[in-house]
Amino acid sequence: MIITRATEYAIRAVLYMSRFPTGDIVLKKDICRTQDVTPAFLTKIFQPMIKEGIIGSQRGVGGGFYLKKEPKHITLYDIFEIQEDPLYLNKCLIEEGNCARDTYCPVHSAWENVREKMIDQLRLYDFARLAAEEKENIQKRIQTRNNCAQD
Amino acid sequence: MIITRATEYAIRAVLYMSRFPTGDIVLKKDICRTQDVTPAFLTKIFQPMIKEGIIGSQRGVGGGFYLKKEPKHITLYDIFEIQEDPLYLNKCLIEEGNCARDTYCPVHSAWENVREKMIDQLRLYDFARLAAEEKENIQKRIQTRNNCAQD
DNA sequence: GGCTGCCTGACCAATTTTGTCAACATTTTT
DNA sequence: AAAAATGTTGACAAAATTGGTCAGGCAGCC
Incomplete structure (x- = not known):
């Protein structure tokens, strides 16, 4: 079981965008360059997130994407x-009870x-938490x- | 994210085998018939489980599979x-620290x-628990x- | 030794993932 | 209003994974 590249790219992109003030437009090429995704694929990944209202988009010159919700x-x-x-719920071994809709399969x-x-x-x-942790980790590093270097 | 058919079949097969005393040989065709798996595929799925010592196999007449460990x-x-x-662990955004092997990516x-x-x-x-729950659920049903029927 | 059954590795079809691309729709600039 | 810069959309396609099948081999039992 594994998460897809799409999920990983989406998370990385949002984490990157969290560094900027909410609402500020971030250039697509900047996201792609820093997060190592192709522009076309990023666009595809972002579409459902725009529909869900997590990300906003702006067309035209100086356009790009921005966070629509606070990182927090x-x-x-x-x-x-x-x-x-x-998550896939496996089908019950015993199905289609006439009297009840309960689940009989314990694995379910x-x-x-x-x-x-x-x-x-x-x-x-x-x-917000992830961005803070990232910042902290970079400091420590x-x-x-x-x-x-002193050694 | 989803579990594969193989995982589901494997779980169902072991649950079925748990009904019989540990060590008793269960016929492949019985597993396949009740759990709706093809014999060839079940064989494939069982191989790694045999290697891990969860299931045992017996060749020849009257052969089949059996649980090697207690269901419990x-x-x-x-x-x-x-x-x-x-589970896939996503690559860190910041990698290859010279001085430490810690992870800097908070998503990691x-x-x-x-x-x-x-x-x-x-x-x-x-x-053992799953088998007991199954039994109980069947009774209730x-x-x-x-x-x-009385209605 | 032959029958019954599991073992192994190669093979294959279907599905999902991971992208790409071209035509189109907006927005900004001039 | 036209042009330039950008996001949107749907179709397409290559690669990887899943979900099997199959043939030949191997091991027990009679």
């Missing part, structure tokens, strides 16, 4: 949900549970490198 | 791990965390149906 209010799950198919409810917990986890990570 | 000691994760690729650690929680959840479900 965008979570990994928001991106995940848009880019990935839902197990997967539902796993899926819920997974969603809960993904919701913990909003992009610079310090560590300096220390090493 | 087989969890959904055991099957999942064998059949699915590991987020995925690691999600993965761990997912594994924890999958480990909660062992096949019969009762419900009887009630409906």
Whole structure:
């Protein structure tokens, strides 16, 4: 089980855009260059996110994309949900009860549970947090490198 | 994100085998018939599970497959791990630190965390439990149906 | 030794992923 | 109003993965 390139690119792109003030237009070519995606593919990936109101777009000269929501209010799950198919719930071994619509397959409810917990986890990570962590990590890295240089 | 047919078949097959005493040989054709898998595909799916010591096989007349471990000691994760690729960890935006091997990309650690929680959840479900739940659900279903018949 | 059944690796079709492209629709600039 | 810069859309296509099949080999049992 794996996340698709599309999901990864989408996350990286939003993380990159989170560095700029919400609403500021970010140039497509800048996103593509820094995140290593082709423009055509980025456009494709962004479409559903624009429809969902996470990202906005501006045509014409000086156009590009911008965050429509505060990074704090965008979570990994928001991106995940848009880019990935839902977790597959396996068909029940015993189906089509006449009297009830309950699920008889124990594996079914197990997967539902796993899926819920997974969603809960993904919701913990909003992009304000991720951007802050990234910044912090970069700081630490610079310090560590300096220390090493002294050795 | 979805689980493969192979994973689902594998889980269903082990759940079916859990109904029989551990070590008892179960005929391939019975597994295939009840779980709706082709024999050739089931063979393919079972191979890695045999290598991992979850299932045993017996050739010759009266041969087939059997559980090598108690259902109680087989969890959904055991099957999942064998059949699915590991959760993809996205590459760090900032890579190849000279001084440290730490990860600087915050998304990386987020995925690691999600993965761990997912594994924890999958480990909660062992096949003794699943088999018991299945049995229970079938009982309930019969009762419900009887009630409906009275209406 | 022959029958029954699993094992292995090669093979293949269908589906999904990962893009690309061309024509079109807007917006800004001049 | 025309031109230039950009995003939008849908069709297309290559590559990878999934979901199987098959033939020949191997191991037990009678």
